[in-house]
Amino acid sequence: MSKFRQLLEPGSIAVVGVSDEAARPGSQAVRALLANGYQGKIYPVNPKYPQFEGLSCYPSVTAISETVDVVVIGVPAKAVLTVLEECAAKKVPFAVILSGGFRETGAEGIEREQRMLQIAREGGVRLIGPNCLGLVNIHSDVYAAFGSMTRAPKLKRGGVSLLTQSGGFGYSIALACAQAGIGFRHVIATGNESDIDTVQLIEALLEDDATECIVAYIEGTNDGRALLDAGRRALAAGKPILLWKGGVTEQGARAAASHTASMTGSYDFYQALFKQTGIVEIGELHEAVDYLRAFASAKYPQGRGVVIMGVSGGSAIVFADAGERVGMKMCELDADTQARLSGVVPAIGAVHNPIDLTAGYFNKANQEKLEKAIRAALDDPNAGALCINLATTGKSGSIAAAEVLRRVAPDTDKPIVVFSSAPPSEVGAALQMLDEAGIPVFPSPARAARALAALAAYHERRADIAAEAGRQAQQASAQNIGAALDSIVQSHGSLSEAQSKAILQAAGIPVTRDIFVTSGNTAGLENLSFPLVAKVVSPDIPHKTEAGGVKVGIANRAELDSAIAEVLDNARRHAPHARIDGVLVSEMVRSGFELIAGVVNDEVFGPVVVVGAGGIYAELLGDSSCRLAPFGVDTARQMLDELQCRRILDGVRGAAPLDVDAAARALAALSHFAWDARHCVREVDINPLFVVEDGVLAADALVVPSMRADLH
Known part of the structure; x- marks a missing residue:
């Protein structure tokens, strides 16, 4: 975070574009800084005003004699360039450009944004935006922002940092989480990302000790490799990233003629990246809430087996159905576990999984039995996690269960989750206890199952990547391909099949036994075993079948001679101007x-x-x-x-x-x-x-x- 420290923890902020008009972005930013108790220095800027909100108002950025860490720009787009030139002259390190009117508006805006970026780079000014809501540091009361990010309700302090390319929608994630009691560290809306982008901010937040989890909404990135590296760093650091990728139905814009290119779209590449980093994909507001609650416990399933315990058989079925779809399963309980349960579960209940405690079990009188049942379930070697289905259990029963779970939770590394559909107004005290114990509560069994699956997948990926990194250190890269790469660079188009297979064979990929036949040179054919395949070799004919340049099932030498002549003739008719190097004769693969x-x-x-x-x-x-x-x-x-x-x-x-x-x-x-x-x-x-x-x-x-x- 060191290179962005002044941006995220500024000691002084200048706001350009303040006005008596309450709706002006600059005015909103200054009022938010004052209202939230920002302790740094605030410098309003507008040549029309000697004062603003009781603060001295400056005619320009350069008129401020003191050091400025961040300039918040909320003037019309055409005036932004002049303000940036002032920032450069004063050597301001960071600017947050709230103004719209850049590349999102068309050709003129694109040109303006390019000029804006040029001024910033030449002047050493790093930019957030333009066309963004700004940034907020909840811990330090920094509100370099406007709009919904400055309005009530104020987010409480916590360990979640939110990054969003869409300010309006992204802040909806923050509000949904806030309603669930989740606290925040930073909220940053990046807008057009002309300069500083989401990936760079993820990298900075990984160095921020107060950020425990990162949530990001992105519509795209220009550097997938940087996101891959950041995701792997986050996994190694144990800081989960929950990422919402917008625009998942858009296909990648690649003009390619091969089968390979048509097999995937750009969203497939994001999904591959998620699997290779442990980035957790979300696609609903409630998923952000649920997964943040689950990850807050920092406990991960020790296997995919789950024990379900409660008073609602239907809840267990719903959990099991949802869990199976995402790779979680109800585990088999061993004989010792069932024996321990038999002593504390009513005779009309069930001691296999799901464990049926029967109606009314959650009460003060049963707390000792409930604790024994929970500990028995958690001790089972097949149990990776435990789900308690309180379902519609009321106030006293929920409190009784919460008191037991609060005692048990510190003694286990296995995650415990709870399903409760009772109104918070009725069971609020129990919910508070469970929250303090780090036990997430979900409003449906299916959501509990999916949250556990997210934890399990993250934990497994972390172990997989660590193990594979060790093995890859021992694994040779592509083999002797130096000469092959030289031939690729020197080529002027697609390589022939013979050249391509030679390169891949050098890279460690087995290929069929082949003999390259040219006019008057058929040496080596006697070493091949029939049946054979004959294919024309031409860098100008990538799809040989369409040109009639392939013959299969060749059974003897006479058929081979005929086939060679035929594919050459067909290729010349199909592409009269193509370079034809010869024919590749290969042993035919008859199985597999x-x-x-x-x-x-x-x-x-x-x-x-x-x-x-x-x-x-x-x-x-x-x-x-x-x-x-x-x-x-x-x-x-x-x-x-x-x-x-x-x-x-x-x-x-x-x-x-x-x-x-x-x-x-x-x-x-x-x-x-x-x-x-x-x-x-x-x-x-x-x-x-x-x-x-x-x-x-x-x-x-x-x-x-x-x-x-x-x-x-």
């Missing part, structure tokens, strides 16, 4: 399952590896998974496990299981190659990638170099 694998070098996220069902399933299922490169074998296995076709790889209807481990190794190798070659490869398409009983084989491949202007 076809996958499509490849790389898209996205302008925001960099190289992304995609894998999906191939062959007849490619269009039928639309079945794919992706991750940001590079990654290890564990992540590659997770990708394969996400595919609908995954069960086929294990062998179905008597078929032998296929080599999933080899497929995972190939994907990991592809990811390292993609990362090493990110400056010179735009795309890779392996179609098909055969998974067989004892390995994988790339039967066809295409490597597309970047345009020469893109090479670094």
